[in-house]
Amino acid sequence: MTAHTELADTHQTMLRILLDHLIPQDARGRRPSAATIDFAKFSREQAYASQMIHLLKALAQLAQNRFNASFQDLDNEQQSALIADFQRKNRRAFTDFVIRVIQCYCLDASVLGALGHDPRPPFPEGYTVADGDWCLLEPVFERGQCFRPC
Amino acid sequence: MDYVDVLIIGAGATGAAVAWSLSQSRLSIVCLEQGETMDPATYPSTTWQWELAKLDRFNVSPNVRKLAADYPINDSESPIAIANFNGVGGSTILFSGHFPRFHPSDFKVRTLDGVADDWPIDYWKLEPFFALNDQMMGVSGLGGDPAYPPIDNLLPPVPMGKMGERLGTGFNRLGWHWWPSYAAIVTRPYRGRSPCINLGPCNTGCAQGAKSSTDVTYWPLALRNGVKLRTRARVREITMSASGRATGAIYFDESGAEHFQPAGIVIMACNGVGTPRLLLNSRSPAFAEGLANRSGQVGRNLMLHPLGYVEGRFEEQLDAHLGPQGSWIYSHQFYETDASRGFVRGYTLQGLRGPGPVETATSGFIRREIPIGAGFHDAFSARFGHLAGLSIIVEDLPEPHNTVTLDSDLVDAYGIPAPKITYTLSENSKRMLAHGLDRAKEVMQAAGASSVAAFGPVRSTGWHLMGTARMGHDPDLSVVNDWGQSHEVKNLFIADSSVFVTSGGVNPVSTMQALALYIADRIKQNIGTVLS
Numbered sequence: 001m002t003a004h005t006e007l008a009d010t011h012q013t014m015l016r017i018l019l020d021h022l023i024p025q026d027a028r029g030r031r032p033s034a035a036t037i038d039f040a041k042f043s044r045e046q047a048y049a050s051q052m053i054h055l056l057k058a059l060a061q062l063a064q065n066r067f068n069a070s071f072q073d074l075d076n077e078q079q080s081a082l083i084a085d086f087q088r089k090n091r092r093a094f095t096d097f098v099i100r101v102i103q104c105y106c107l108d109a110s111v112l113g114a115l116g117h118d119p120r121p122p123f124p125e126g127y128t129v130a131d132g133d134w135c136l137l138e139p140v141f142e143r144g145q146c147f148r149p150c
Numbered sequence: 151m152d153y154v155d156v157l158i159i160g161a162g163a164t165g166a167a168v169a170w171s172l173s174q175s176r177l178s179i180v181c182l183e184q185g186e187t188m189d190p191a192t193y194p195s196t197t198w199q200w201e202l203a204k205l206d207r208f209n210v211s212p213n214v215r216k217l218a219a220d221y222p223i224n225d226s227e228s229p230i231a232i233a234n235f236n237g238v239g240g241s242t243i244l245f246s247g248h249f250p251r252f253h254p255s256d257f258k259v260r261t262l263d264g265v266a267d268d269w270p271i272d273y274w275k276l277e278p279f280f281a282l283n284d285q286m287m288g289v290s291g292l293g294g295d296p297a298y299p300p301i302d303n304l305l306p307p308v309p310m311g312k313m314g315e316r317l318g319t320g321f322n323r324l325g326w327h328w329w330p331s332y333a334a335i336v337t338r339p340y341r342g343r344s345p346c347i348n349l350g351p352c353n354t355g356c357a358q359g360a361k362s363s364t365d366v367t368y369w370p371l372a373l374r375n376g377v378k379l380r381t382r383a384r385v386r387e388i389t390m391s392a393s394g395r396a397t398g399a400i401y402f403d404e405s406g407a408e409h410f411q412p413a414g415i416v417i418m419a420c421n422g423v424g425t426p427r428l429l430l431n432s433r434s435p436a437f438a439e440g441l442a443n444r445s446g447q448v449g450r451n452l453m454l455h456p457l458g459y460v461e462g463r464f465e466e467q468l469d470a471h472l473g474p475q476g477s478w479i480y481s482h483q484f485y486e487t488d489a490s491r492g493f494v495r496g497y498t499l500q501g502l503r504g505p506g507p508v509e510t511a512t513s514g515f516i517r518r519e520i521p522i523g524a525g526f527h528d529a530f531s532a533r534f535g536h537l538a539g540l541s542i543i544v545e546d547l548p549e550p551h552n553t554v555t556l557d558s559d560l561v562d563a564y565g566i567p568a569p570k571i572t573y574t575l576s577e578n579s580k581r582m583l584a585h586g587l588d589r590a591k592e593v594m595q596a597a598g599a600s601s602v603a604a605f606g607p608v609r610s611t612g613w614h615l616m617g618t619a620r621m622g623h624d625p626d627l628s629v630v631n632d633w634g635q636s637h638e639v640k641n642l643f644i645a646d647s648s649v650f651v652t653s654g655g656v657n658p659v660s661t662m663q664a665l666a667l668y669i670a671d672r673i674k675q676n677i678g679t680v681l682s
Binding site: 080102105107126130133137142145150 | 166193201202253257258309311321322351429515528
């Protein structure tokens with residue numbers, strides 16, 4: 001499991017749990033949970049770390065207010081309900097957070113490999129694309145000129 | 151600075167073409183470009199994070215990029231945000247390479263359809279320059295297209311792929327025109343350039359050099375012929391003599407120091423926003439309302455090609471995300487005017503290949519088609535490689551109230567007033583866009599899409615900047631004559647799409663480069679008169 005570096009222990013634990021809720025391992029076990037990616041590192045690179053910590057603190061406060069417990073001590077169902085409630089109350093910040101999680105997840109080499117997408121930059125190898133059947137154009141050609149002569 | 155015969159402002163699509171053409175003479179030529187020379191090794195397709203680069207440093211909007219080469223643009227009063235790129239190659243660095251020509255009818259809009267105006271030139275006058283530009287740039291496509299007069303010497307078309315075949319089948323079921331795109335992308339080794347290897351994100355720069363941006367086509371030849379290209383040079387104004395001739399330009403270098411470049415001829419190639427901005431900023435006692443603007447037409451008649459987008463999702467995995475992103479197939483079924491549709495003029499349906507994994511997932515989430523939680527993976531798998539798009543490029547008509555003016559507050563890093571865009575869609579454009587969205591949905595459904603989404607006008611699509619220094623015979627109604635020469639300043643020329651009289655319904659680069667070559671040719675024919 002990739003370490004969520006440079007976060008306080010509490011926030012590291014919260015982040016893993018939250019990421020696992022957002023994108024869990026798939027049912028066949030082929031695609032990893034988002035908890036396995038180093039989102040904290042990604043956030044630092046994207047200058048998003050302080051917003052992420054602010055979001056985690058707000059989530060922790062909501063857990064205290066609603067359940068009088070820490071987020072990580074709630075059961076799975078309670079955590080899901082809390083995340084949904086948090087999303088409703090903080091739509092813009094949560095949406096921004098999820099988008100960044102998705103970006104980080106979809107750029108992870110192990111995830112790309114599990115998606116069947118070669119985990120490499122496009123250049124210099126490129127990709128192979130079939131030409132296609134140009135005979136499909138015959139009906140178009142046979143219908144003749146379709147521009148106005150002038 | 152030493153005097154030169156020709157000063158070209160802007161090293162983009164048309165500045166490069168003009169520079170090369172004139173460099174074949176013995177003229178001394180300097181080109182000033184506010185951006186820098188690009189390094190393909192730094193293009194996003196060389197990294198895993200290429201999709202993220204589109205969100206900042208390779209974003210189409212200068213207001214998002216905020217690079218040193220960029221200037222701010224106030225487009226808050228336009229539903230379409232301006233897109234450009236400032237550097238050697240200009241917007242060809244970020245363009246998709248989709249390269250159709252205007253139709254012959256696009257030059258005769260008044261005569262044929264009773265709206266707008268006719269151009270003072272026509273397709274046939276430009277045809278040799280279209281052919282020359284295709285040769286210089288390297289253009290792929292397929293001959294025999296019923297939507298055009300014969301176009302020769304094309305390289306083989308970009309591959310259609312499985313999704314292209316599916317869409318083509320849809321067009322065929324409807325009995326509608328479609329054809330492989332004309333693409334400024336070389337598909338075979340061409341003039342020392344390597345062929346396309348389907349990197350995908352053409353619109354963040356081509357690391358392969360297969361996309362025909364002018365930094366790899368015209369500029370190497372122009373520089374070899376002796377053109378002096380000065381980068382990181384922001385022009386503040388064009389200067390005038392008391393006798394009414396342009397004398398050169400004042401510009402800032404990268405340190406902020408001011409310089410004057412004297413020249414016998416000044417040619418503007420700053421795009422349909424940059425050119426009127428510079429003209430309006432170049433005031434003098436003789437031109438209190440901006441240089442060459444006694445007609446009041448500078449900055450007016452802005453045309454932007456409102457764009458709609460339809461996305462189809464298909465059950466099968468069709469690898470739709472692979473291949474040149476914006477050069478694929480296109481349709482001109484609804485290009486020529488048919489008044490029974492409820493609007494005049496027409497539009498292009500341009501195929502767009504599917505997004506990469508990051509954009510697939512984020513756009514799916516935003517549109518609530520990919521949930522968070524347990525449903526994420528299956529929903530993502532149902533979309534990645536399964537999506538294809540059709541953009542609707544709408545011909546908007548020239549309207550004087552659609553303008554580029556100078557913002558009263560906003561300035562660039564050098565204190566030069568920024569441009570302000572004021573633009574509204576006409577009722578004709580709105581009806582055309584609605585028609586196009588419905589037809590594109592029909593294509594997707596005929597092709598077997600399991601779901602279709604449609605929207606428009608899409609905001610971040612103001613790539614095509616036209617009409618703001620229009621050409622014409624009447625000096626009261628136009629800024630330049632039929633070969634780009636200012637009516638009022640005989641050694642001042644405009645060679646970019648500012649001079650367009652109408653916008654057509656296609657990407658403008660092919661036509662504006664052909665026009666630039668034509669203008670350069672006429673300048674060479676009249677060089678004695680122009681320089682005297």
